[in-house]
Amino acid sequence: MTADGSDPTTSPLLSAMGVERSFGGVVAVSVDHLEVERGSIVALIGPNGAGKTTLFNVLTGFERADAGTWRFEGDELTGRPAHVIARAGMVRTFQTARVFPRLSVLDNVRMGSGGQRGERLATSVFPWTWRQQDRELAERAAELVEWVGLGAKRGDYAGTLSGGQRKLLELARAVMSAPRLLMLDEPMAGVNPALRQALLEKITELPSQGISVLFVEHDMDVVSAISDVVVCMSEGHVIAVGTPAEVAAQDAVVEAYLGRSHEDLRGRDPTEPLEES
Amino acid sequence: MLAINLPSAAVDGLRDAVSVPACVYALAATGLNLQFGFAGLMNFGHVASAMVGAYGTGIAVHEGLPLWLGILIGIAAGALLGLALGLPTLRLRADYLAIVTISTAEILRVVINSARLQSVTGGPIGITGIAKSFYSVNPLADGRYGIGSWSFNQNTLWTMIVGWTLVVLASLLVYRITRSPWGRMLKAIREDEEAARSLGKNVFGAKLQSLVLGSTIGALAGVIFVFDGGFVKPEFYVSQVTFNWYLVVILGGIGTVFGPALGSIVYWFAISVFNSLLTQAIGNRSFWFIDGTDTGAIRFVVVGLAVILLLVFRPQGILGDRQEALVRDR
Numbered sequence: 001m002t003a004d005g006s007d008p009t010t011s012p013l014l015s016a017m018g019v020e021r022s023f024g025g026v027v028a029v030s031v032d033h034l035e036v037e038r039g040s041i042v043a044l045i046g047p048n049g050a051g052k053t054t055l056f057n058v059l060t061g062f063e064r065a066d067a068g069t070w071r072f073e074g075d076e077l078t079g080r081p082a083h084v085i086a087r088a089g090m091v092r093t094f095q096t097a098r099v100f101p102r103l104s105v106l107d108n109v110r111m112g113s114g115g116q117r118g119e120r121l122a123t124s125v126f127p128w129t130w131r132q133q134d135r136e137l138a139e140r141a142a143e144l145v146e147w148v149g150l151g152a153k154r155g156d157y158a159g160t161l162s163g164g165q166r167k168l169l170e171l172a173r174a175v176m177s178a179p180r181l182l183m184l185d186e187p188m189a190g191v192n193p194a195l196r197q198a199l200l201e202k203i204t205e206l207p208s209q210g211i212s213v214l215f216v217e218h219d220m221d222v223v224s225a226i227s228d229v230v231v232c233m234s235e236g237h238v239i240a241v242g243t244p245a246e247v248a249a250q251d252a253v254v255e256a257y258l259g260r261s262h263e264d265l266r267g268r269d270p271t272e273p274l275e276e277s
Numbered sequence: 278m279l280a281i282n283l284p285s286a287a288v289d290g291l292r293d294a295v296s297v298p299a300c301v302y303a304l305a306a307t308g309l310n311l312q313f314g315f316a317g318l319m320n321f322g323h324v325a326s327a328m329v330g331a332y333g334t335g336i337a338v339h340e341g342l343p344l345w346l347g348i349l350i351g352i353a354a355g356a357l358l359g360l361a362l363g364l365p366t367l368r369l370r371a372d373y374l375a376i377v378t379i380s381t382a383e384i385l386r387v388v389i390n391s392a393r394l395q396s397v398t399g400g401p402i403g404i405t406g407i408a409k410s411f412y413s414v415n416p417l418a419d420g421r422y423g424i425g426s427w428s429f430n431q432n433t434l435w436t437m438i439v440g441w442t443l444v445v446l447a448s449l450l451v452y453r454i455t456r457s458p459w460g461r462m463l464k465a466i467r468e469d470e471e472a473a474r475s476l477g478k479n480v481f482g483a484k485l486q487s488l489v490l491g492s493t494i495g496a497l498a499g500v501i502f503v504f505d506g507g508f509v510k511p512e513f514y515v516s517q518v519t520f521n522w523y524l525v526v527i528l529g530g531i532g533t534v535f536g537p538a539l540g541s542i543v544y545w546f547a548i549s550v551f552n553s554l555l556t557q558a559i560g561n562r563s564f565w566f567i568d569g570t571d572t573g574a575i576r577f578v579v580v581g582l583a584v585i586l587l588l589v590f591r592p593q594g595i596l597g598d599r600q601e602a603l604v605r606d607r
Contacts, residue, residue, distance in 0.1 A: 098475075119478075
């Protein structure tokens with residue numbers, strides 16, 4: 001049970017209320033309600049500039065929210081610093097993969113794990129206090145490097161990887177942190193089409209490991225293939241939530257992506273200016 | 278026409294390579310490397326840590342405290358300086374740290390140099406006679422030690438022994454902490470702060486630790502410098518010195534453990550040999566473009582040139598990993 005009496009096993013993993021963020025006069029995000037259920041894969045879709053990445057940034061503490069609250073595992077995380085949110089189990093990746101170029105592929109993944117005794121300055125001087133743990137974590141990291149198919153590159157500097165390989169490395173590193181919710185910002189961007197299917201399968205494996213997924217994606221085939229729930233955003237608002245089929249069928253979604261149908265414009269005086277929608 | 282004695286220049290070089298200033302540079306560069314090399318912190322005012330170390334010791338002794346207490350005060354002043362610089366700036370973008378640190382170093386030097394504070398800091402004259410109790414515990418008998426002109430008096434040698442021991446200890450400490458998960462985290466923060474933060478690393482805390490530890494080692498360098506003659510003077514702590522230390526770090530190898538110490542030895546050897554050769558070549562003659570008084574300035578021109586060549590042909594420095602130095606950032 002949590003402080004407010006809700007049961008964390010039945011309440012949603014993540015629930016956000018009234019989250020707002022604007023830049024100058026432009027409202028980037030204004031989300032009334034967003035939930036991620038435990039064990040689900042949720043896709044966040046929407047046209048460019050819909051506010052998906054900004055929502056990611058706000059929820060993970062990388063950007064300040066102007067308003068709103070969000071709870072994760074029943075804990076209020078509103079306004080907490082990014083590293084605290086990550087430690088709580090909400091770990092994000094970036095639209096353009098951010099790896100540590102001058103660290104080896106293996107060391108990049110090792111950075112993922114939290115609670116490393118040797119990461120405390122005071123204990124780092126005494127190797128016997130952390131060596132055993134570090135070795136175990138290195139083994140786990142090596143498994144994850146294999147898992148994303150970078151086994152042959154494990155000793156190379158991450159800076160030598162291609163963009164797609166960096167995406168895979170980032171995924172392995174994020175999984176290494178054993179998150180409860182993995183937030184992937186366009187995990188397929190730049191990934192070789194031959195690897196996409198493999199990557200999709202890896203993402204669908206995650207819920208069975210106790211990792212729920214919220215991911216931003218543009219490719220509707222990918223979204224339909226793996227997600228349980230689709231959330232569509234447009235101009236900062238959530239405009240549709242449902243199964244992939246439900247969301248794809250909604251006019252508002254089609255309109256957000258393709259603009260309004262010409263059907264609506266028939267019978268209109270062509271000289272009259274279009275009303276703002 | 279030019280009478281150049283190469284062996285004598287080499288002896289000059291070897292003498293300066295192990296001298297107290299080389300030792301001070303090695304220690305200071307070790308601290309700077311912990312900040313810049315491992316954590317990527319652009320501390321352009323590192324000289325201030327040596328300055329507060331030296332003046333902390335100097336003022337304490339001048340006020341009548343025992344030297345050992347003065348040393349502790351000097352070292353604590355270095356740690357406090359790191360804390361004071363880091364707390365307000367480490368959350369900001371890296372360039373702010375560079376601006377704040379170089380300004381702080383200059384402000385501190387100007388304040389220490391001011392006539393108004395002469396009774397405390399000695400103003401431009403500084404404070405003398407600080408290290409008497411350091412020399413009084415010197416186990417070496419009076420006399421000169423060494424071979425020929427490669428020799429040192431008992432007090433200089435005593436300072437060198439203590440100083441180089443501290444260099445070794447500081448290097449071993451850096452070795453230990455940087456070859457640990459903490460060191461890996463520090464490098465990761467240097468590479469990409471945001472990514473480290475996204476993995477739950479306390480970036481601010483780790484950067485502050487590195488800044489404070491680096492400043493403390495810098496203060497220790499200042500203390501050793503006090504032992505070399507037993508006085509402090511503001512003119513030693515101009516900002517140029519920070520950049521000499523950067524040079525030493527780059528020369529030895531950024532982000533290596535023993536690079537700063539080796540870099541300092543090579544730096545002082547090179548400067549001294551070049552100075553010696555130039556002085557011999559010019560003597561007390563005067564040419565239209567140069568005379569005997571210019572050699573001190575010219576050697577830094579040559580050092581600058583050497584650094585440019587180094588960065589072009591050996592960007593990893595002496596001990597660095599070439600592969601690592603050439604990795605693309607993004």
